[in-house]
Amino acid sequence: MNDTIPNWLMQRAALTPDRTGLETEHQSFTFRELHSEALKRAGALRKLGIKKGDRIAILLKNSAEMAHQIQAVFYCGATAVLLNTRLTAEEWNYQLKDSKAALFICGEEFDKKIPDANIVTPSQMREMAAPLKDPVEEFVLSDTAVLMYTSGTTGKPKGVMQTFGNHYWSAVGSVLNLGLGPEDKWLAAVPLFHISGLSILIRGIIYGMPVQLHGPFNPEAVNHAILHEKVTIVSVVSTMLAALVENGKGRPYPGSFRCMLLGGGPAPKALLEQCRDQQIPVFQTYGMTETSSQFATLSPEYAISKLGSAGKPLFPCRVRIMNENGEEAPVQTPGEIAVKGPNVMKGYWNREDATAAALRNGWLYTGDIGRVDEEGFLYVLDRRSDLIISGGENVYPAEIEAVLTAHPSIADAGVAAKEDKKWGQVPHAFIVASDPMTESDVIRYCAERLAKYKVPGKVTFMEKLPRNASSKLQRNLLKELDN
């Protein structure tokens, strides 16, 4: 079997050049135009010395410009490193260094206190724009298309290697589940630097379907698009869905709106029931950066009878629940969720140990706890005990703890999730101080070093943290202290 696939956007532009591919608030692009924009920027990248196999970091807000830049990177045969716009300069710097990025495409609006980085802005690139003469005609399925950083239990973010094959299989797995019609239009109001947003952009090209791209989430704008601009599918996390329901009251969605794809962690049952009553077709999904988007989805015929389940695997994926002895757990018995499929990442960039720990015999061990019922429906019971999901962003306690314990007056620190009405969860820091300090001292110190959504929403000072016999921090006990 061939291990290549035609360059997605070039192929799409050749197949259906005149279809609309991308809409933003003020602009619209056909696939031919998207190709042309990518080709011009790829020419600029070449002038900047970019060659096949390089890594190029991108720090841009959701915009047509960002979509063009990602494609331009692919046209050069390079890998896109997508940086989260909410991080601090220090955090960006870590990912730039770790990925050994040859170039850093950085929006004008961002703080550029990045030492040693080879920075270029989109407007500088526009000045150099010229169509690339030899764009990559085929993508090798096993080549890394994107590096996306995620932290996990180690504290230090790791680059998830998502291949071209991963993205293709993911897009196809989704279409086999959700179907595809000539009227489909997918709205992305989630960040393109996250897999949730990037996967929409890629699906649009592979499906030949228009994507409507939004900037910061605005419930009225999304509802307007559903009600009046023929959007048929929207990807959301539960805080967004709650805001849409609140904003949309009294304005029922048209019958052509067929899918509210809900990801990014567990959703409150009350919200799901509210959606059911208002006939909003919510598809609960489960996935992560390491699986290149959703790998389980609750399909429409079970939306009511299995409310609260993440559904069944997508066609190319398998799911297993593993017990502590590494065996498959019986039906209805909770255990660690493991997943296998061609959408599962190649591994973590330059982290052989972490890769070996996560990928065993082709199975990705998610660290999340779940069970499968008699009919094969997956229920996600608990994210990794230490994972905090705040407004759809993953927050890893270990990362915050590492920052806290670096403070000269902090002897020990632990972080756990605190329930929060607006964000679902926020980090709660538990601190053993060696010198007198206040909650605001801690928060100010974190705000200088961590993205806003990682800064603790509450600080509790303690004499001693709960640790087990081998002195491992017991975050589950911290969590109980809080709730």
Next chain:
Amino acid sequence: MNDTIPNWLMQRAALTPDRTGLETEHQSFTFRELHSEALKRAGALRKLGIKKGDRIAILLKNSAEMAHQIQAVFYCGATAVLLNTRLTAEEWNYQLKDSKAALFICGEEFDKKIPDANIVTPSQMREMAAPLKDPVEEFVLSDTAVLMYTSGTTGKPKGVMQTFGNHYWSAVGSVLNLGLGPEDKWLAAVPLFHISGLSILIRGIIYGMPVQLHGPFNPEAVNHAILHEKVTIVSVVSTMLAALVENGKGRPYPGSFRCMLLGGGPAPKALLEQCRDQQIPVFQTYGMTETSSQFATLSPEYAISKLGSAGKPLFPCRVRIMNENGEEAPVQTPGEIAVKGPNVMKGYWNREDATAAALRNGWLYTGDIGRVDEEGFLYVLDRRSDLIISGGENVYPAEIEAVLTAHPSIADAGVAAKEDKKWGQVPHAFIVASDPMTESDVIRYCAERLAKYKVPGKVTFMEKLPRNASSKLQRNLLKELDN
């Protein structure tokens, strides 16, 4: 990337067990039932000693039984060798021997004059049926799922190795082009032993879509299914389409009928125009056994403006026109059609030379002549000069010539296509006889050795055949003599 995919039917039965998967005139099966039927037959195969990697020949007419047997073979990790029901015992015997089939599942109604074959009938298998305990849970994408024989220029049929990956990519390429809705139902009135029929069966399982399976083509039955049984897609060859149009006069198809997928060789322009006038949505396609079904299709938005074109490649495929020097021909210049994509066969079974001749640098050289217009639309100008397409079946002159020249009274023989109102084309034999003989002698002799559709429709006796300087038969001159 993982190189496996879950066993299709097992996965589908796990995902949507209660959906209808297969309908025949008298029966209907959910995916759960299809799984159960396959599992039982796989148990019988195991009792018969079948193991992973074996080849199992199947000679059955279109039926639920045949669909179950094919899946059962996959459940055992074996390869299905699908035999054309129209061949003679001698032809079946050749393919059984060439494929080294470990078992021959042969319908009760067929002539079993097959020496040395390990024959079993479906009713014998039913007596042994018992659910297999350890069915193959995953298919390896590069494993050969099916061997399908095709002749080509060499005379001797060659086994095309279609992998699980080939079929998956083909099914997915089709869905990205045609879309997929919850109401889709695909009718197969083409043989399951051909790629046209087999690919429908596989799509049904991968898409979770019901397939309505017909026996011998009956225009009234197909039109009834379109008009009253909610069939949305039908695969046809042009002789079938002409019969449907003739039979359906005055009964317009419902708006829900969305695709008449037309393959198996060129279609008369008058027929295409007739369909256009009657608003029958014809999608012309181009493909072959070696590409595991269609690889180019004329998409709906161009159905009228590009009438007569085979359209553009499916998303995962590339098409090139090559000139005689092995370079890509300019736009609008005729040359040999080459295709590349993950749906292209792994090669010919045990025919390294033939494989190397057909597959060069990942490109399959089809032997067909075509051109591509300025907008990238492919026009198939001529099938391999020697290929005869009779009622959708490929007929290879070399194979018939080999039979003819084996006759003691035939000194030389050549075969070319003769236009035929009913079948499109039929073989026309040109014979240099060394002893007195009649047309009916020749026809009777061929009928004993060749499938009916290969038996010459006309015989012309000649003094001498046209041969070039190196004494190569000039079939193009024979063809001109005829038309």
